[in-house]
Amino acid sequence: MSADGPLKTCLVGLGWWGRQLCGEADGTDVLEITSSVDPSAESAAFARARNIPHFATLGEALNGDTAIDAVMIATPHSLHEEQCLLALAHGKPVFCEKPLTLTAAGAQRIVDAAADKALVLGIGHERRFEAGFEALAGLIAAGSLGRVIFIDANVSHNLMLRAKPGDWRLSGHEAPAGLWTGTGIHLSDLIIASCGAPEGVRLELLSTSDNFSGQELVRVDLKMASGVHATVTALACTPYYGRYTVFGDLGWAELVTLANVDGGQDAILTVSQANGVREERRIAPSPAIRTNLELWARAALGRGSYPIKPDQMVLNTAVLEAIARAGGRAAPYASIPTG
Incomplete structure (x- = not known):
């Protein structure tokens, strides 16, 4: 990876939001989508139109494309943990759409894996930058x-x-x-x-x-x-x-x-x-979306720090998990005397 950039990034997930991220990346010179991953034939055609290598799985991409500097993940939520950990294990900085995972323990595993390898972890909380x-x-x-x-x-x-x-x-x-x-x-x-x-x-x-x-x-x-x-x-x-x-x-x-x-x-x-x-x-x-991506890419290239802290990512995932576990079982309302 060259500190001069751009950060050559493999985008995992070419659905509605993944294509939105493609468009945002097109507008910056610090980040470039150079390969993609998605099992659908429609996504493969999208990649061909962009003239970039396309793979069915992230494992195939990491093993088959030596030009990948970093990985961006925009897949269904339940896939985030496995894909983040795989990319980090290959030494790639990761930007993951929110929620980072569906459990606080999973989020902590990702945060720890990034810290162990001194890799920058970004997350799709772009509203901070509005x-x-x-x-x-x-x-x-x-x-x-x-x-x-x-x-x-x-x-x-x-x-x-x-x-x-x-x-x-x-x-x-x-x-x-x-x-x-x-x-x-x-x-x-x-x-x-x-x-x-x-x-x-x-x-x-x-x-x-x-x-x-x-x-x-x-x-x-x-x-x-x-x-x-x-x-x-x-x-x-x-x-x-x-x-x-x-x-x-x-x-x-x-x-x-x-x-x-x-x-x-x-x-x-x-x-x-x-x-x-x-x-x-x-x-x-x-x-705001582009700003978030650029801050992550610059940090991954060693040009600054990323402002969303890993412990905040874990805490926010813990809130999500608590809500999901409660399953709508809120504290009961106190009755109001009517007579």
Whole structure:
């Protein structure tokens, strides 16, 4: 691997998001997709059109393509651990889509394997690098809101209504926490980044809509070791909605996102100080997906450090696992006297 780059990367998984990552990589000179892995004939044709070597399995690619510097993984969630460990065993830095794995123990095995070989591990939590969320994180870090007490957030979309029958993203095996598995997990990453380690979780997974075949509502309450509490909701049956509100003892700030990270829409940041004066500004979209990839690639090439810490990856996976294990068995509601 040359520190001059670009990082020659094998992309594993050429589904909808894998092809999105291809497009993002095309827009940077620090990273290049030079080979691909996917068992489908359609994906092989996609690779031929790009004039890059294509393999049915990651093992074949690692043993047959000596030009691979690094591996990027965008496959169904249950495959992540095995594929990450295989790439790391071959001495390749890894970028893996979220969730890193479906269990905290699996995430820890990946983190440990990367550390043992001093390899950079990246993860697809690109929302950290959206300009709006960076601005909000800056307010928290600077103490502009005072001591953070509570976070109230929602991220919802109905993209899965367009999924074909049998799509793995609708599988209870691949998405054991409903929409949280691939969507809500971004918000717990943001909370962990600003507020530290979580120490408790309670939740509800509900299925009440005829428009979605699954548990379309996820509501999660998080208690952080720092004393911050957070409530996050995600719905899979309503059009896109994104809101992230931080309440401190000196003020509050709310970021409303108008589209998903790849939607190219503005965000609206409202900040209220202790005197009640509110300021609102629109924040233009930023290339957050590409920024995340570039930060990982530069770190892998020895040109900097990657900002998402391995322990945060494990902690966020632990939140996901706790939600999945609870299986919707939330603490019961206290009854309300009516007489």
